[in-house]
Amino acid sequence: MGDPGERLLAWIRLLADEVGPRRPTSAGERRAAELVRTRLAERGLEAEIEPFRGYSTFAGPFGVILALAVAPALLPRRRRALRALLSSASVAGLLSEGGLTRTPLSDALSRRPSQNVVAAIEPAGEARRTVCLVCHLDTSRSGLLFDPRFVRHLTPWLNAQSAACVVQGAEPVLSRSPVGRGVLAAARAVLAVGLGLLIERELRGEDVPGASDDASGVAVVAELALELAASPLERTRVVALMTGCEESGLLGARHFLRNRDTKGWLFVNVDNVGGPATLRYTRREGLARKWDCDPGLVAIADRIATERPQLGFEPSEGPIGLTYDATPVLAGGGRAITLVAGDDGVIPNYHWPTDTAENLDPACVARAHAVARELVVAVDRGEAD
Numbered sequence: 001m002g003d004p005g006e007r008l009l010a011w012i013r014l015l016a017d018e019v020g021p022r023r024p025t026s027a028g029e030r031r032a033a034e035l036v037r038t039r040l041a042e043r044g045l046e047a048e049i050e051p052f053r054g055y056s057t058f059a060g061p062f063g064v065i066l067a068l069a070v071a072p073a074l075l076p077r078r079r080r081a082l083r084a085l086l087s088s089a090s091v092a093g094l095l096s097e098g099g100l101t102r103t104p105l106s107d108a109l110s111r112r113p114s115q116n117v118v119a120a121i122e123p124a125g126e127a128r129r130t131v132c133l134v135c136h137l138d139t140s141r142s143g144l145l146f147d148p149r150f151v152r153h154l155t156p157w158l159n160a161q162s163a164a165c166v167v168q169g170a171e172p173v174l175s176r177s178p179v180g181r182g183v184l185a186a187a188r189a190v191l192a193v194g195l196g197l198l199i200e201r202e203l204r205g206e207d208v209p210g211a212s213d214d215a216s217g218v219a220v221v222a223e224l225a226l227e228l229a230a231s232p233l234e235r236t237r238v239v240a241l242m243t244g245c246e247e248s249g250l251l252g253a254r255h256f257l258r259n260r261d262t263k264g265w266l267f268v269n270v271d272n273v274g275g276p277a278t279l280r281y282t283r284r285e286g287l288a289r290k291w292d293c294d295p296g297l298v299a300i301a302d303r304i305a306t307e308r309p310q311l312g313f314e315p316s317e318g319p320i321g322l323t324y325d326a327t328p329v330l331a332g333g334g335r336a337i338t339l340v341a342g343d344d345g346v347i348p349n350y351h352w353p354t355d356t357a358e359n360l361d362p363a364c365v366a367r368a369h370a371v372a373r374e375l376v377v378a379v380d381r382g383e384a385d
């Protein structure tokens, strides 16, 4: 395993082929965490497994939100107070879950064991800053939502559902007029389809091998962490964070942020860098609500993109796909950026059974590794201070 490209692929095969699907809170996710910790230890980097409580699918919280929004349509009109209560509870759930900082609904649903893998690498000199390399161990599930024929409409569809949810929250006003009731019915029809799609995914979806999503990110973070452990940075502490339950609601990242003082840390998240597609860095993240990525990290990425055209490294104005583990960092006022490979707003093989080791582009993973390394080295030089 002398070739760095081979070493990256070995991590991807370990997770996508040997472990296979790694549904949040499942035995597969647990096994992935243990295997990664063992392989890191064999090469001299000690990592901890940090347990937390999570749930297996985003259909949990969003099913509750959508059901609350649709339910008033099934109640008689005279039940005004109950209809208004359900519809506003739905909006409150959407706003809190979407805000990613205080999330009582997903906290209440977090009952099953999951885990993060965390390793810290001290610098050669005195630590002046911390950079956290992030990736996720778990995988998603297919379903009509992620069907390659429709996936380019995923973000507009989710935004339409958020808008419909907010509109139905005006139940007390809208229910007073025939036009308003028509608007309510239309909004709830959109939300009922959304609820149907969540159920369809749970019943008919297939847990995917997750070679690009996100075994590719694990490969980049693991290899880079091992390299930096062997030859530490000057003044930057490095923390490698491999999360669980990213796919069900960024739960591992949120657990980590709640339980550590990460003020001032720089988060470099690596998610879906398998391609085949253009390797990009996010300038903004979030779906209905958006947050700007860290200007210092974006400036370094801009410079790498300009100075090294052979990397084919380009910005993405928004997220490609959904939210990432870096998004709750940004939502909490922190500093972060994500590396992700995609074109025209689409990640190849996204949440689909074709997300296998055979279908990714090893050169794209190698480029992500090179870019992540340059970012971290630039941070160590103080370029993001």
Ligand SMILES: [Zn+2]
Pocket (backbone or CB within 6 Å): 136, 213, 214, 246, 271, 272
């Ligand atoms: Zn992912």
